[in-house]
Amino acid sequence: MSLGERSCYCGEVRESHLNQRLILKGWVRRRRDLGSLVFVDLRDRTGFVQLVFSEDRDAATFLAAKELRPEFVIAVEGVVKLRGEKDANVHLATGAVEVEVAQMDVLCEAATPPFPIEDDALVSEEMRLKYRYLDLRRPFQNQRIVARHRLMQRARKQLSSEGFLEIETPFLGKSTPEGARDFLVPSRLRAGTFYALPQSPQLFKQLCMVAGFDRYFQVVRCFRDEDLRADRQLEFTQIDIEMSFPDEEMVMGVAERLTRALFEEAGLTAPASFARLTWAEAMERYGCDKPDTRFGLELGTVSEVAAKTEFGVFRSALDAQGAVRGLAVPGQANISRKELDALNEVVKPFGGKGVVSLMRRNGALAGQALKHIGEGPAAAMLAAVGAKDGDLGLFVAAPYETACACLSALRLYFRDKLGLVDKDHHALLWVHRFPMFEWSRDDNRWVARHHPFTMPREEHLDMLESDPQKVEAQAYDLVMDGNEIGGGSLRIHSGKIQRKVFRALGFSDEEAQDKFGFLLEAFKYGTPPHGGIAFGLDRLAMLLLGCESIRDVIAFPKTTSGLCLMTQSPSEVEPKQLEELAIEIKKSPPRSHDPKEGN
RNA sequence: GGGAUCGUAGCUCAGCUUGGUUAGAGCGCCGGCCUGUCACGUCGGAGGUCGCGGGUUCGAGCCCCGUCGGUCCCGCCA
Numbered sequence A: 001m002s003l004g005e006r007s008c009y010c011g012e013v014r015e016s017h018l019n020q021r022l023i024l025k026g027w028v029r030r031r032r033d034l035g036s037l038v039f040v041d042l043r044d045r046t047g048f049v050q051l052v053f054s055e056d057r058d059a060a061t062f063l064a065a066k067e068l069r070p071e072f073v074i075a076v077e078g079v080v081k082l083r084g085e086k087d088a089n090v091h092l093a094t095g096a097v098e099v100e101v102a103q104m105d106v107l108c109e110a111a112t113p114p115f116p117i118e119d120d121a122l123v124s125e126e127m128r129l130k131y132r133y134l135d136l137r138r139p140f141q142n143q144r145i146v147a148r149h150r151l152m153q154r155a156r157k158q159l160s161s162e163g164f165l166e167i168e169t170p171f172l173g174k175s176t177p178e179g180a181r182d183f184l185v186p187s188r189l190r191a192g193t194f195y196a197l198p199q200s201p202q203l204f205k206q207l208c209m210v211a212g213f214d215r216y217f218q219v220v221r222c223f224r225d226e227d228l229r230a231d232r233q234l235e236f237t238q239i240d241i242e243m244s245f246p247d248e249e250m251v252m253g254v255a256e257r258l259t260r261a262l263f264e265e266a267g268l269t270a271p272a273s274f275a276r277l278t279w280a281e282a283m284e285r286y287g288c289d290k291p292d293t294r295f296g297l298e299l300g301t302v303s304e305v306a307a308k309t310e311f312g313v314f315r316s317a318l319d320a321q322g323a324v325r326g327l328a329v330p331g332q333a334n335i336s337r338k339e340l341d342a343l344n345e346v347v348k349p350f351g352g353k354g355v356v357s358l359m360r361r362n363g364a365l366a367g368q369a370l371k372h373i374g375e376g377p378a379a380a381m382l383a384a385v386g387a388k389d390g391d392l393g394l395f396v397a398a399p400y401e402t403a404c405a406c407l408s409a410l411r412l413y414f415r416d417k418l419g420l421v422d423k424d425h426h427a428l429l430w431v432h433r434f435p436m437f438e439w440s441r442d443d444n445r446w447v448a449r450h451h452p453f454t455m456p457r458e459e460h461l462d463m464l465e466s467d468p469q470k471v472e473a474q475a476y477d478l479v480m481d482g483n484e485i486g487g488g489s490l491r492i493h494s495g496k497i498q499r500k501v502f503r504a505l506g507f508s509d510e511e512a513q514d515k516f517g518f519l520l521e522a523f524k525y526g527t528p529p530h531g532g533i534a535f536g537l538d539r540l541a542m543l544l545l546g547c548e549s550i551r552d553v554i555a556f557p558k559t560t561s562g563l564c565l566m567t568q569s570p571s572e573v574e575p576k577q578l579e580e581l582a583i584e585i586k587k588s589p590p591r592s593h594d595p596k597e598g599n
Numbered sequence B: 001g002g003g004a005u006c007g008u009a010g011c012u013c014a015g016c017u018u019g020g021u022u023a024g025a026g027c028g029c030c031g032g033c034c035u036g037u038c039a040c041g042u043c044g045g046a047g048g049u050c051g052c053g054g055g056u057u058c059g060a061g062c063c064c065c066g067u068c069g070g071u072c073c074c075g076c077c078a
Helices: A059-066 A125-130 A139-161 A202-210 A248-265 A279-286 A303-307 A312-319 A337-350 A375-384 A400-418 A495-504 A509-525 A537-544 A575-581
Strands: A021-033 A037-044 A047-054 A073-082 A097-108 A184-186 A194-196 A215-223 A235-244 A275-278 A299-301 A323-329 A356-361 A364-366 A392-398 A428-432 A437-440 A445-448 A475-480 A483-490 A530-536
Touching (some): A047 A059, A059 A097, A202 A235, A202 A509, A235 A248, A248 A475, A248 A530, A248 A537, A303 A312, A303 A375, A323 A400, A356 A375, A375 A392, A392 A400, A483 A537, A495 A509, A530 A537
Parallel strands (some): A047 A097
Antiparallel strands (some): A184 A194
């Protein structure tokens, strides 16, 4: 058997190969040794097929088969035989046949893996990440990476077919003040200066429009040095899109066709239509700018009724210009005291002091705070959130945004607790008309909610200086099942407006010139109106493939503390490397990443 | 930066509430037997710095403090 020869993949062997002599290669999945008959499952990325070794074929090969262990890499030559009705395995694609092995090469022996290479093996994520190459060898994890490949190729095909050009942009770029924390890369040739890895190719794709490419896309890695989450990694992949002369509808159209294509590629049915909500509507109805619209439990505001009560909780919130908001949970009027207490824990992380509950059981009002609120107002509050007999009304009194966040959390809590969504059903939703700015308490100034290159709505341009909080952006997010999967905007293409926005953000003209001078310069030479969108590929793949974590669709992800458990990065570097970069380390790093070593 | 939770055999876990001979289970691993297995069966065996450091105690896997690491969340991030 020569190294390059292979008849087909293991998972592809069928009855059509009957009596053919095949050369197969793969990993030993399992050996079943019956004494003078040995079965071996041979696995590769397509599945596995049963090999049979028997004494009366070839004694040497048979004895070698007895020495096989899980994960040995072998090559075999043998004849495909029908298993017969009694011995066939109906659960396997290859189960009707088996390969009678005449010859075998052990290409590589294997140590016993730290965990079984099986889908149903229970393995901690720590183990999976440390031995990622073994985790990826497991069929289901392997398939996720294959599926991600398909999604990427489909995206490229779809966008190319609409005339978009895939253009690469630099990874070594310029640090920009807005947005996330940059990853810095020290320059050796100009020691003391730094490149920044791109948070996104935002400015380069805009410059592609200035260059006249008209339609650009890129499947591109982005880097943000912020804390990680189940759906956030330090580096992640965007499907980045930009086009010239669009209106919002055109960008949304491109995005919708792409989304439908990706749903199809994943074997899912996209919802018939993409719903649309303004940001203000989303906050009012769901308390969230990326609502899960697959179920009800919509929010209501009861501030007016609450203002008529003497209830201290309501009074103090309303006196501080806050709101009393609530929602109705159908059929939960008989919720236990213990379960109600648990709700307080749900809202705590979002700044809520507590949840006020009212309910109507068999016509009678109930609730701990009922005596403070009074029957009349209580009935009105329940009516206002649509609570009927047998329903539970939950209310939060707090600043408007806090009340929204708390009730949104309660919505999701009951979604999961009561199983309100069908996992096979998906919702796609555009949220648009975002506020252009939000107030940063840390920086004591306005910051761009999307980014500083977003075009404000034309009719709001006059308010940039006078009423920045009222300015709406021509920005839009695509939301799937309560997750933001993409976001974009029409961009500013005039230096004049761009300077006004920089000023609203508190940049002096000098700062703007220093940080974004190249953009303002480019805008002088004929810039087409342009806009675009970027999809978070990892997050979208996660949702389309039904994964719980973004790490499941990334071949080599990092832990939530930004470590690679496989390579032990980040790590210290040689003093010589630091010298070349003219860098001195002030603080000694933690001594170990290895949990087995500790201190 | 903060909160929650977890760390015991190669893996997944029990033991911790109430500190007390020699720390258990399943799977895996090693060896014997077995011609139709496919979670093969069967008989036998090996395997532990209880993440790490310190403290309390006559005595710590168990209690306390710190630390490292995994996960989830808030802040942060779009």
